[in-house]
Amino acid sequence: MEHGSLALQYLLSGITKGSIYAVVAIGFNLIYSATGIINFAQGEFVMLGGMVAVTLALYVPLPVAVVGAVAIVALVGCLLELLLFRRLQRHSVLHLIIITIGLSIVIQEVALHVWDEKVRSLPYFTGNEVSSIRFLGAAISPQVLWVLGTVVLVVLGLHGFLRYTLRGRAMRACSSNPDAAMLAGINIPNMRTLAFGLSAALSALAGCVISPMTMTHYEMGGPLAIKGFAAAILGGLGNPMAAVAGGLLVGVLEAVSVSRLPAVYNDVAAFAILLLVLFVRPHGLFGSPSADSVREH
Amino acid sequence: MKRIHLVLAGIGVLGALLFSQTHVPAAESKPIKIGALFSVTGGAPFLGAPEEKTARMLEEKINALGGVNGQKLELVVKNTGGSPEKAVSFAKQLIEEEKVLAIIGLSTSGETMQIKGLCEENKMILVSCAAAEVIVNPVAKYVFKVPQKDIQAVNWIYRTMKEKGITKIAVLSSTDGFGAAGKKQLETAATPEGIEILVNEVYDKQATDLTDVLTKVKGKAGVQAVVNWSIVPAQSIVAKNMKQLGLDMPLFQSHGFGNPKYVQQAGVAAEGTLFPAGRLLVVDELPDSHPQKKVLAAYKKDYESRYKEDVSTFGGHAYDSLMTVVEALKQAGAPDRDKVRDAIENLKGFVGTAEVFNFSATDHTGLDINAFEMLTVKDGKFTIYKK
Numbered sequence: 001m002e003h004g005s006l007a008l009q010y011l012l013s014g015i016t017k018g019s020i021y022a023v024v025a026i027g028f029n030l031i032y033s034a035t036g037i038i039n040f041a042q043g044e045f046v047m048l049g050g051m052v053a054v055t056l057a058l059y060v061p062l063p064v065a066v067v068g069a070v071a072i073v074a075l076v077g078c079l080l081e082l083l084l085f086r087r088l089q090r091h092s093v094l095h096l097i098i099i100t101i102g103l104s105i106v107i108q109e110v111a112l113h114v115w116d117e118k119v120r121s122l123p124y125f126t127g128n129e130v131s132s133i134r135f136l137g138a139a140i141s142p143q144v145l146w147v148l149g150t151v152v153l154v155v156l157g158l159h160g161f162l163r164y165t166l167r168g169r170a171m172r173a174c175s176s177n178p179d180a181a182m183l184a185g186i187n188i189p190n191m192r193t194l195a196f197g198l199s200a201a202l203s204a205l206a207g208c209v210i211s212p213m214t215m216t217h218y219e220m221g222g223p224l225a226i227k228g229f230a231a232a233i234l235g236g237l238g239n240p241m242a243a244v245a246g247g248l249l250v251g252v253l254e255a256v257s258v259s260r261l262p263a264v265y266n267d268v269a270a271f272a273i274l275l276l277v278l279f280v281r282p283h284g285l286f287g288s289p290s291a292d293s294v295r296e297h
Numbered sequence: 298m299k300r301i302h303l304v305l306a307g308i309g310v311l312g313a314l315l316f317s318q319t320h321v322p323a324a325e326s327k328p329i330k331i332g333a334l335f336s337v338t339g340g341a342p343f344l345g346a347p348e349e350k351t352a353r354m355l356e357e358k359i360n361a362l363g364g365v366n367g368q369k370l371e372l373v374v375k376n377t378g379g380s381p382e383k384a385v386s387f388a389k390q391l392i393e394e395e396k397v398l399a400i401i402g403l404s405t406s407g408e409t410m411q412i413k414g415l416c417e418e419n420k421m422i423l424v425s426c427a428a429a430e431v432i433v434n435p436v437a438k439y440v441f442k443v444p445q446k447d448i449q450a451v452n453w454i455y456r457t458m459k460e461k462g463i464t465k466i467a468v469l470s471s472t473d474g475f476g477a478a479g480k481k482q483l484e485t486a487a488t489p490e491g492i493e494i495l496v497n498e499v500y501d502k503q504a505t506d507l508t509d510v511l512t513k514v515k516g517k518a519g520v521q522a523v524v525n526w527s528i529v530p531a532q533s534i535v536a537k538n539m540k541q542l543g544l545d546m547p548l549f550q551s552h553g554f555g556n557p558k559y560v561q562q563a564g565v566a567a568e569g570t571l572f573p574a575g576r577l578l579v580v581d582e583l584p585d586s587h588p589q590k591k592v593l594a595a596y597k598k599d600y601e602s603r604y605k606e607d608v609s610t611f612g613g614h615a616y617d618s619l620m621t622v623v624e625a626l627k628q629a630g631a632p633d634r635d636k637v638r639d640a641i642e643n644l645k646g647f648v649g650t651a652e653v654f655n656f657s658a659t660d661h662t663g664l665d666i667n668a669f670e671m672l673t674v675k676d677g678k679f680t681i682y683k684k
Contacts, residue, residue, distance in 0.1 A: 006516045009542070013508035020505050117342030119529040119562055129566035130540035141541045213537075214505040215530040215562060223503040258509040264472065264499040266509075 005137030010255045012140045018251020019147040020214060023206035024228030025235065025243035026154055027199045033175040033238050034195030036093045037085070041104035042203055043225030044111075048073045049204025050216030051111060054120045062123065066208045070201050077200025081193045104221060111218040122211040143212050150209045151244055154202055158240045171195060175238070234274050236287020245286060250274070328364075328371035329398055329632045331622060332391035335426075335615070336404040339379030341475075343528055343556065344404035347612030348426055349374060350604055351596075352401065355619050358599070365626045373397060377408060384408040385415065392419045398632050401618040402426045404611075407474045413440050422638050424621050426614035429478060433661040441641055441661040443617035445575070445651060445668045450552045451482045453573035453669045454524060455490040460684055461547070463521040467496035467514040469507075469535060471527035476502065479526030479551050495520050504531055508538045515544055524549045533563040540566045547571060552669070556609035560674050571682055573669040575610045575651050578679045592648045613650030620649060 024046055031039045053069035060068065080103070088096060124131070125146050132139040162168040173181040174191045182188055207216065214220065227250065235246025250270050257269030277285060333352050336345035356372045364370055373395050375387040384403060391397045392415070399422035403409040406429030416423040417437045425432050425442040432442045458466070468483050470476035480499065487494050496517050498510050514520055523546060525535045532550055539548055548570050555574040560567045576583060580593040596616055600608045624647050625640035626632065644663070647654040654663035673682040 006512065009512045009515070010509060013506070013512055016508055017506045112338055117338055117346050118558065119533070121562060123564075129537045129564035132541040132543065134543070139542050141537075210505070213534075215533060217530065220503070220530075223501075224505070255509040255512075258513060262498060263510045263513070264501075267501065 007259075008136055009138040010259045011252065012138050012144075013258075014252030014255030015148070015248060016140065016144045016213075016251070017254055018231075018248035019144055019151060020206075020210050020224075020247075021227045021231040021250050022244040022247025023147060023151050023154070023210065024203065024224050025231035025247045026151070026158070026240045027203040027206065028229060028232040029238055029240050029243050030158070030195050030199040030202065032232075034171050035085070035096075035192050036175075037096045037100065038229070038237075039196075039199070040097065040100045040225055040229070041080075041107060041221075042199070042228060043221030043223070044104045044107040045073055045077065045200045045203035045221075046207040046210075046224055047111060047216060047218065047221040048076065048107065049207025050122070050211040050220075051115055051120070051207075051218070052204070053208045053211065054122055054216055055115070057122060062125070065122075066205070069208055070204045073204035073207075074197045074201035078193050078197035080200075081196035085192070085196070086189055104225070108218055108221065115218065117218065119215050119217040120211075121215040122208060124212045125209070141213065143209070147209045147213075150205060154205070155240050155244055158202075167194070230271065230274050233284055234277060236284025239286055242284060242286035246284070249285075328369040329626070330371050330373055330395055331619070332388075332395060332397035332400040333372050333374045333615075333619075334377050334384055334387055334391075334400060334402045334408070335374065336379040336408070337376040339377070341379050341404045341528075343553075343609075344426070344611045344614075345376070345379070347556075347600075347609050348402060348404055348615035349376075351600060351612040351615040352619055354599060354603055355616065359623065365623055366630060366632075368632070370623070377403070379405060379408070381408050381411040385411050388412040388415055388421075392416075392421050398422070398626075398634060398637065399424065399622045401622060402615065405474060406432060406478065409442070413437055416440055420634065422622070422634060422641070424618040424641070426611075426618050436659060436661050439638055441621065441656065441663075443621060443649065443651060443654070443662070443664075444614045445552065445664055446662065447478055447482045448486065449664075449666045449669055450573045451479070451486045452490075452666060453671055454483075454549050454571075455486060455492055457571060457671050457682070458492060458522060458549075459490070461522075463547070464491060465493045465495050465519045465521050467498075467517070467520045467523045468494050469496075469498050469500065469510060469514075469523060469525045469527070471502035471504075471531050472499055473502045473527075475551075475553060476527050483524060483526065500527075500531070502527060502531055504534065506538065507531070507534050508542060511535070511538050511542050511544055515542060520546065522547045522549060526551045526553075528553050529559055529562060533559055533567070536563040536570060537566040552610065555611070555672075557607040557679065558609075560677055560679070565677075567674045567677070570674050572672055574672050574679075575613060575668060576670055577608060577610050577613045577650050579670065579672060579681050582681055588653055589648055589650070593650055596650055610650070617649035617651055617654070621647065621654065 027042045031037055049069050052072050053065045056065035056068045124143050126142040132141050162172055170186045171191050174188050231247035231250045232243045235242030253270045253273055254266040257266045335349045337349050356370050360369045377384040401424045403425050406427040409425040409427045409432050416439050423440045428444040428447055430446050470480040496514050500510050550570055550572040552574050554572040577593050580597055583590045597608045625637045628640040629636035642656050642658055644656045652664050652668035656663040671682040672679050
């Protein structure tokens with residue numbers, strides 16, 4: 001294989017991984033924007049999305065299963081906020097973040113009991129396990145295009161929602177100044193519920209589109225959340241577009257690292273660069289320094 | 298008041314006497330306790346879950362047929378979650394509190410090695426479901442194991458490669474214990490077998506995509522085959538990514554591929570994958586005269602009709618370990634730990650799911666290289682590989 005196409009193949013491989021991280025990273029942003037919480041149970045929403053969709057797909061066509069999974073997991077997200085986080089408002093944001101870690105363990109255990117320990121997956125949306133799109137001597141699975149397409153649609157949709165709808169603007173208001181938002185008559189608790197529901201829905205969608213590639217099992221959430229979180233931080237929290245850039249960057253960094261170093265170091269390389277970036281720009285590549293004030297609120 | 302107490306106490310004593318008297322004969326048939334430690338969740342659920350199911354099923358079946366030597370079996374099952382610390386504390390519990398006759402299981406080699414010394418010290422029989430050579434080498438008096446050794450799987454792979462004229466390979470393995478053990482065996486056996494490892498990469502077992510690692514294989518000139526040593530999901534992802542990249546060379550997997558479910562996971566990408574495994578997966582292809590045919594067919598039928606899932610070689614390890622103890626119990630005639638231990642060591646011609654076991658004082662595994670068969674995937678099904 002000649003040099004150029006090999007480099008292109010590494011790049012495509014990085015994009016494949018990166019698209020998975022990006023789609024997870026977007027979910028972190030929404031909840032963070034609306035509540036200041038970094039939800040470490042985000043990976044569990046991804047897992048639940050995949051699990052529910054795989055189960056539903058046994059009975060209904062694939063698109064219906066995906067829609068159903070997204071709806072069900074969105075409901076789970078809303079309920080978690082309503083039943084748990086809403087009642088814990090007196091706690092500091094740091095406490096709540098730690099609670100999300102506990103929550104992720106609980107959700108995993110529940111998933112283990114509802115389903116089992118087995119690895120499942122949705123069928124490839126286009127083609128099958130071996131199909132790939134080839135150009136210039138490199139190849140990429142069509143499912144990666146589905147993931148990237150989903151990322152683009154989600155980012156555009158979120159952008160439109162947050163910028164041009166009343167409800168979206170209200171959500172942004174909650175994030176930038178909760179007191180003023182409340183005075184303006186915005187029901188902040190409801191906005192938080194909406195943020196949780198929306199974030200869970202997006203993560204569930206992510207869980208469905210990546211399932212054919214990564215496969216779905218009850219333990220998959222943890223590692224995905226860590227990579228997604230890294231991507232969100234690298235891009236800059238609070239900005240879905242930046243999360244996508246962050247995700248793709250982490251993926252490509254890993255691929256570059258594999259091409260030069262033994263593969264076992266790929267996390268080391270990716271995280272070392274993440275740390276370096278954070279030393280220079282603590283708010284991420286595309287984040288704004290003012291986001292800190294929301295976090296501390 | 299005092300008198301009433303006295304009377305009550307008297308009745309109590311009388312009652313106790315009566316109770317114990319009427320139940321003395323029954324004490325003979327109190328159940329024989331056997332401890333079982335499996336990693337049903339955590340690091341190795343693909344091993345522990347079918348093992349636990351198998352053990353439970355056998356317990357029920359044996360008891361329904363009247364138990365062993367007229368005594369019922371009682372399994373005390375603990376889920377170690379793949380954690381060596383839990384394995385140790387559960388093992389202590391089984392030895393000191395439950396006072397079991399023997400312990401079967403421990404799904405992983407790491408956990409088994411943690412309690413090897415403990416069992417030896419307490420003169421507790423341990424029949425492990427884990428594969429590592431170190432479990433039985435050096436031989437510990439009370440420690441046995443039933444799965445085939447990793448090195449035998451490696452030998453099968455290299456033997457098949459030589460038949461196919463393959464000498465230059467890429468080795469991929471996961472960062473967990475299973476991958477690390479396989480990698481070591483592949484490396485040590487390569488040079489004596491005339492195999493050259495050109496690419497040797499280790500990846501995270503939770504990896505979501507492995508096209509970058511495989512691109513490295515693609516970029517290395519001369520590689521003729523890939524050997525991958527990991528469990529699901531990574532072992533299915535490797536198969537898919539290879540086909541997606543157009544990496545057109547044979548893929549060898551470890552014996553950890555031995556579950557029809559994994560073939561479904563990898564779909565058409567699994568076609569042609571080669572891996573060594575026990576005969577349980579190809580029982581339908583065995584001739585009726587094969588010594589294992591009856592045992593394998595019965596186990597497969599029982600398991601699949603009861604749990605509505607495909608049988609895997611790992612559940613077979615639990616079958617072998619529990620039945621080894623049961624067989625030895627029958628020979629010993631009584632649940633006397635030392636007699637049972639001696640009986641295991643002298644067990645010959647015991648037909649298990651892995652092979653026909655022949656234990657001895659120096660060999661606490663009782664298997665040879667013939668316990669494996671080279672299998673391949675054809676039309677989504679396992680079948681015996683023929684040159």
